[in-house]
Amino acid sequence: MNLYELLRGPLLWLSFGVFLGGMVVRLALFVATSRKKDKPIYRFWSWKWLWLSIVHWIVPVNVTAKKNPIVTIVGFLFHICLLVTPLFLLAHGVLWYESWEISWWSLSEKVADYMTLVAIGCGLFFLVRRMVAPHVRVITTAADYVLLAVTLAPFVTGYLAYHQYFDYYTVMILHMIFGELMLVVIPFTKLSHFLMFFVSRAVTGMEFGRRDAPSW
Amino acid sequence: MAEKAAEFNPEVFKKTSDEKMSARLKMWLEMCAHCGLCADTCHYYLANEQDPKMMPAYKAKKVLDAIKKKGKIDEATLNSLYETVYGECTMCRRCTMFCPFGIDVASIISMARGLCVSQGKVPENLVKVIENYFAHGNQMALTQEDWIETLKWMEEELQEELPGATIPIDKKGANLLYTVNAREPKFYPMDIAHAVRVFHIAGEDWTMSSKGWDDTNLAMFAGDLKSAAYVSQLVRDAAEELEVKRVAITE
Numbered sequence: 001m002n003l004y005e006l007l008r009g010p011l012l013w014l015s016f017g018v019f020l021g022g023m024v025v026r027l028a029l030f031v032a033t034s035r036k037k038d039k040p041i042y043r044f045w046s047w048k049w050l051w052l053s054i055v056h057w058i059v060p061v062n063v064t065a066k067k068n069p070i071v072t073i074v075g076f077l078f079h080i081c082l083l084v085t086p087l088f089l090l091a092h093g094v095l096w097y098e099s100w101e102i103s104w105w106s107l108s109e110k111v112a113d114y115m116t117l118v119a120i121g122c123g124l125f126f127l128v129r130r131m132v133a134p135h136v137r138v139i140t141t142a143a144d145y146v147l148l149a150v151t152l153a154p155f156v157t158g159y160l161a162y163h164q165y166f167d168y169y170t171v172m173i174l175h176m177i178f179g180e181l182m183l184v185v186i187p188f189t190k191l192s193h194f195l196m197f198f199v200s201r202a203v204t205g206m207e208f209g210r211r212d213a214p215s216w
Numbered sequence: 217m218a219e220k221a222a223e224f225n226p227e228v229f230k231k232t233s234d235e236k237m238s239a240r241l242k243m244w245l246e247m248c249a250h251c252g253l254c255a256d257t258c259h260y261y262l263a264n265e266q267d268p269k270m271m272p273a274y275k276a277k278k279v280l281d282a283i284k285k286k287g288k289i290d291e292a293t294l295n296s297l298y299e300t301v302y303g304e305c306t307m308c309r310r311c312t313m314f315c316p317f318g319i320d321v322a323s324i325i326s327m328a329r330g331l332c333v334s335q336g337k338v339p340e341n342l343v344k345v346i347e348n349y350f351a352h353g354n355q356m357a358l359t360q361e362d363w364i365e366t367l368k369w370m371e372e373e374l375q376e377e378l379p380g381a382t383i384p385i386d387k388k389g390a391n392l393l394y395t396v397n398a399r400e401p402k403f404y405p406m407d408i409a410h411a412v413r414v415f416h417i418a419g420e421d422w423t424m425s426s427k428g429w430d431d432t433n434l435a436m437f438a439g440d441l442k443s444a445a446y447v448s449q450l451v452r453d454a455a456e457e458l459e460v461k462r463v464a465i466t467e
Contacts, residue, residue, distance in 0.1 A: 034239035041240070057316055064253055064314045071253060075316075129252075135261075136252035138268035139277055144250050196247050197317055203240055204318030215318050 004169075007176040008095075015180035022187025023195045030199060041203050044210040053205020054198055056216035063216060071129075078122035081115040082151070086179075088112070091162070109162075116159045123152040147189055153178035224335060226288055232334040233283045236327045244319040245280045248273055254311040254321070260304050272311035272321040275300050279328040298337045301328040307437075330439030338438055345434045349447050354430035356398035364426060366401040370409045374416075381416040383408075386458060387423035393460040394424050395431035395451055400466065411466065422464075428454025431465040 001009070034041055056062045065072045086092060090106040097103045107115070127148055130136050157175035160166060186194050193200075201215075208215035255261050255271040264270045282289055282297050289297075307322035315321075332338065348357040358366075364385065371383045384390065394415070400407045415422050428450040435443035455463050 030239045030243060032239075033242070037238035038240050053318065057318075064316060067256075067314065068253055071251070075251075130250075133252060135255035135266070135268045135271050136250070138271070139248075139250045139252065139273045141250070190247055190249050193247050193249060193317060196243055200240075200243060200247060200317045200319065204312060204320060207320070208313075215313055 015183045019183040046206050049205045049209025050202040053201045074122045074125050081119035085115045116155050119155045150182050228334050230286050257311045257314040276321050276324045298332045301325050326439045333440050354398040356402040366405050374409050384423040386426050389459045390421050390423040391461050392422040393455050393463045395429050396466045397432050398430040425454040
């Protein structure tokens with residue numbers, strides 16, 4: 001088994017396993033602890049406030065979108081490209097088909113290429129903002145830079161691989177390593193907001209909601 | 217310095233933070249993306265020439281940093297934490313409204329105040345006030361005699377203007393139990409009269425209680441949840457004893 005096969009096979013399984021398993025464990029731990037220590041969540045449970053809270057932030061209909069339109073637009077573009085590009089990339093679809101004979105809709109290669117650039121561009125915007133804006137710099141830790149790099153690395157290497165800049169094999173190996181690395185770190189870092197965003201929005205939405213106060 | 221250090225109890229600090237670390241607090245402390253969108257939602261940040269150290273996420277991070285040390289913090293760190301959680305946040309929750317994740321910084325600050333309490337770091341006045349609740353059932357250390365007398369006095373004053381207006385005390389089965397801030401009978405008794413005027417004109421079925429009438433809960437501001445529960449219970453007990461339908465609190 002060469003390095004490519006290792007990354008394409010066992011390590012891919014491992015990283016999907018750690019990613020999904022890690023998220024399930026996080027959620028389970030939250031539920032277990034909250035049953036004992038966060039009883040107001042269950043006492044004031046409200047599907048209405050739960051959904052309203054999530055919906056108002058998953059589409060930008062909230063006070064922050066009005067107050068900070070630029071960060072909101074860049075943030076939404078960043079997240080959309082981050083999620084949509086890898087899931088609907090033609091080349092990734094081919095891999096799924098080769099392994100499982102399953103396929104779904106995919107983006108045109110040109111659109112995917114632009115979306116990759118948008119993701120990288122938005123990431124650079126956040127990098128510069130983090131270094132320049134005093135109120136962002138003051139709360140920045142080394143982990144913030146590392147995680148931004150880990151998030152952008154699959155996109156940069158993916159772009160290089162598609163255009164076959166540098167040595168294709170090496171770039172592709174790096175692309176796979178970074179992609180799998182990103183999946184693996186999600187459950188253990190602030191990137192866990194991938195899932196915990198929904199949990200936090202739900203509990204805060206209900207906490208505000210039980211006082212008839214919207215949290216958006 | 218050595219004497220002061222003896223007051224620290226790292227074990228207690230760690231034990232308290234473990235006890236207080238709920239699922240939500242842990243999630244919020246860990247998930248903050250450090251995006252900085254909370255900065256200009258905070259009146260401390262805006263009122264201090266946009267000092268980055270006044271932004272909500274920075275204060276929350278300070279709490280997290282202290283907790284991460286598992287009690288192994290020096291006096292300067294504890295003092296700085298104390299200054300932040302008591303002097304630089306009113307726990308108004310405005311930042312939570314603007315946070316994309318809805319992180320409740322106020323809860324984090326409240327928890328950290330509790331941590332300071334565990335190290336004997338509480339504002340002196342707050343300690344005194346909390347003692348008052350236990351000794352007298354209200355923060356101003358008013359005796360029951362003073363309280364009833366104030367109500368009688370207000371009733372008399374009011375009757376000159378509104379004949380027939382009364383302040384029912386300990387009336388069983390009323391619709392409403394009206395509770396006040398103990399500062400009202402102590403310093404601003406006319407505030408009570410204003411409310412009575414409204415109840416009288418509206419024809420409300422209401423009462424005041426001879427005990428458990430102070431609706432403030434300053435123990436809560438110290439993150440001292442055991443005392444806070446005791447204080448809330450005083451009003452609840454009064455409401456249950458008088459079999460009222462609801463409790464109204466003063467503005």
